[in-house]
Structures are given as C-alpha cells and as structure tokens.
Amino acid sequence: MIDLQLKKRLTGAGGDIFLQIDCQMQSGEIVGIYGPSGAGKSSILRMLAGLMVPDQGFIQVGEEVWLDTSKGINLRPQHRNIGMVFQEYSLFPNMTVLQNLEFAMEKGADRKLTKEMLEIIGMRELADQRPQLLSGGQKQRVALARAMLRQPKLLLLDEPLSALDREMRKNLQQYILQFHRDFHLSTLLVSHDAAEITRMSERLWVLENGSFVYDGEPNLYFT
Amino acid sequence: MLETAPFYLTVKLAFLTTIILFVLGVPLGYWLAFSRFRVKFMVEALVSLPLVLPPTVLGFYLLLAFSPENALGKFLDTYFDLRLVFTFPGLVVASVIYSLPFMVQPLKSGFTSIPKAWLDAAYTMGKSRRVTLRKVLLPNMKNAMLTGAVLTFAHTVGEFGVILMVGGNIPNETRVISVAIYNEVEAMNYGVANTYSLILVGFSFLVLMVTYFINHQKNSLLTYD
Numbered sequence: 001m002i003d004l005q006l007k008k009r010l011t012g013a014g015g016d017i018f019l020q021i022d023c024q025m026q027s028g029e030i031v032g033i034y035g036p037s038g039a040g041k042s043s044i045l046r047m048l049a050g051l052m053v054p055d056q057g058f059i060q061v062g063e064e065v066w067l068d069t070s071k072g073i074n075l076r077p078q079h080r081n082i083g084m085v086f087q088e089y090s091l092f093p094n095m096t097v098l099q100n101l102e103f104a105m106e107k108g109a110d111r112k113l114t115k116e117m118l119e120i121i122g123m124r125e126l127a128d129q130r131p132q133l134l135s136g137g138q139k140q141r142v143a144l145a146r147a148m149l150r151q152p153k154l155l156l157l158d159e160p161l162s163a164l165d166r167e168m169r170k171n172l173q174q175y176i177l178q179f180h181r182d183f184h185l186s187t188l189l190v191s192h193d194a195a196e197i198t199r200m201s202e203r204l205w206v207l208e209n210g211s212f213v214y215d216g217e218p219n220l221y222f223t
Numbered sequence: 224m225l226e227t228a229p230f231y232l233t234v235k236l237a238f239l240t241t242i243i244l245f246v247l248g249v250p251l252g253y254w255l256a257f258s259r260f261r262v263k264f265m266v267e268a269l270v271s272l273p274l275v276l277p278p279t280v281l282g283f284y285l286l287l288a289f290s291p292e293n294a295l296g297k298f299l300d301t302y303f304d305l306r307l308v309f310t311f312p313g314l315v316v317a318s319v320i321y322s323l324p325f326m327v328q329p330l331k332s333g334f335t336s337i338p339k340a341w342l343d344a345a346y347t348m349g350k351s352r353r354v355t356l357r358k359v360l361l362p363n364m365k366n367a368m369l370t371g372a373v374l375t376f377a378h379t380v381g382e383f384g385v386i387l388m389v390g391g392n393i394p395n396e397t398r399v400i401s402v403a404i405y406n407e408v409e410a411m412n413y414g415v416a417n418t419y420s421l422i423l424v425g426f427s428f429l430v431l432m433v434t435y436f437i438n439h440q441k442n443s444l445l446t447y448d
Binding site: 080103147150 | 343
C-alpha cells in the first residue's frame, strides 16, 4: 500500500494554488492522474520521487516511510526505489543507448539485464547508437527501459507519451502495461489524454485546483 | 637580447592558473548555476569584480595582503614559509583571482544549459550529485569547459598590471612576456620589444583560431548532436 499526504503551496503561471491531497493506492495498481495543466499533477510525482519537498506531508510505500515532515524524515530521491519517465525523454546524449541503460544500473549489478531489456524493447540493433538519432518513440522506449532496470516498486510516468504520435503511443502503452504486469509495479500515470487514461489505468484521480475531485473508475468519469 | 625565460614563465603561469581555476571553477560554477542561496548575487558580483576593476587596484590590494608586514602575509610566512610578494607563487595566486570570472562564467553557463530533467533522471536512478556531475553534466558541456580554459589561459598570458604590482620585474622569477616587453621599451630596445610582441600576437591569434575552429565543428569532439 502507498499512503500519500501532501500539502504544498505551488506558484504557477495562473497564480498560486494550494495543493492538498490525502490518498492511498494499493500495490500493483495503476492509477491515472488527470486534470487541467497547472493543477499540480507533475508536482505530485515530483514529491513522490523526492525531487520536490512539500510544505507538510507523509509518504509511506509498503513498510518504508519516505517522508514525514513532522518527524523530519525525507529520503533523498537516490534512496527511494522508483522509476521515473519524463515527457522530454531525458536520455543522456554523451552515452549510447546501451550506455544509457548501463548508467541506471547499480554498481556491480548483473549486466545481462541490460541486454535482456534491449531485447524486450526490440532495440538490440540500435544499442550503439546515440539517442539523438532515434525517433521519439524509440527514445521513450529506452527511457522506459532505463527506469525499469533498477527494478523499482513504484513507476512514475509524467506525461510520457504526450510528444508522440498515435501509433507510437499505442505501441508504448503496450510496453508500459507489460512492464507494469511483469515487474509487479505500482504505477502512477500523469496524462491529459482521457482516452489514454481510460485505456491504461484501473483507477482515476482527477486533480483540480490542487485537490482530488474524483477517485474511481475512469469509465464512469469520462462518459 | 631576446630571452626564453619570459616565455617559459608565461606559459607555466598560464598553465598552472588554468588548472587551478578549473578545479575551483567547477564547484563554484555549479553552485552559482544551481544554488537557491538568497545572497547568491553578492557572490556573483564578487566573482566578476576582476572584470571591472583596474588590474592595478587588484594588484595593489594583493600586494598589501601578501606583504609580510600584514596579517595574511605574516601568517603564510610563519606557518608555511611562503612569500607571495615578488615571487612566482604570488603571481599564480594573483592570476587565479584575476582570471576567476573567465573560468567561472563559461562553466556557469554550461551548467545552466543542461536540461534540469537530466539531473532529475539521474537522481531518480540513484546517482549522487558527484556521479551526475562527472558522468552527465561535464561530458555534455565540453564547449563551456574549453571556452573557460582557453579564456583563462589567454587572459593570464595577457596579464600585465597585476603582475607588475605583485611580482615586480625580477628576471627568471616574475618577468613574464608582458613585463619583458615593457622592460625593453623602457630601455628603448624597440626591436626586441617588437619580437616579443609579434610572437605574442601570433600565439594569441593561433589559440583563439583553434578554439573557434573546434567550437564550429559539428559532430566534433565537443558535442553529440
């Protein structure tokens, strides 16, 4: 189970909003977070990842407390077992595809896994290419594979498919679902695409002006 | 009489200054690029001060600071047996201060040009700041590193005022090329001064040309696009 209580004043283009959420998700769930831009969707993921610190909050994943502002606990991103994929790919141009994957591995980890991962995403032939030469879909496949290599408990997807065309999206959605199942992940998917969320997630949180206004099945909300 | 010692001293000084400033400039540039420290602007102003101050002002205060009559100079002399007035080590310290902005500013822009998401990605992959700096940041800002190094080197070669104030004009110790030229002109040896000067012009032009050439190369050693 993942327990998430966050309070933070966010300063955005449309003025300040006060983000205040208190929610739980089950292990193995895939939850979509939907809402207008600037509502604070990405900020939730960033706080889960430890890249942003809430004014007040509590985060527990399984047995581990990652954040408890009342006790001064705040695990650094490096110590939270997460995989995160960003909209803008964030592959490192100074490394090849394979090196990008290897970079994610812990020191002394089994290198065989990177090769296997290349097979899974169907990019064995492109292992020695620099990421700049890849298409958007290929880049995002590498970024996804890279996030998976640390075998995270929690996968955070911040609009990972927004920059891709329809075909690529469908293709990537399949990979995400496959990884989610095979690696027994809990997944949070931020998206502003209703069809994508309906297709991907079992549960939907709708964020408006900093708080969740809906928590339930995606189908019921979008019809 | 054309001597080789001034050339040797100049290159040695510029080389040492560049190396020391690189080691100092990376953490300082990193800090200036990423810190949210409130009074960062004061540190920025301090770093850039040598750009606007007349070298003589800087040299004057360094001379006072290094003097064994004063606290810092006395301290260095007593505990480290180090004299910085009219010595080569003094020139190195002065040059490091004088050329600080030429190294720090390019490095800071280099750090700023790296997309923030790359840092986030590395941190969520469990990589420390140090590893991220070494494996992700620095390799993707080679342009900035080259610019910083070349500017620092060239600026140190071109130093005059600070050197004359702090180092004086001691053969084989502090008489670098710029001082040697001044010396020859004072002695009315225009021919020798001209030879020194021409060599300096040629050298500076060459260094800058090579730098710009490398910077303009696509798919070069510097970028990955």
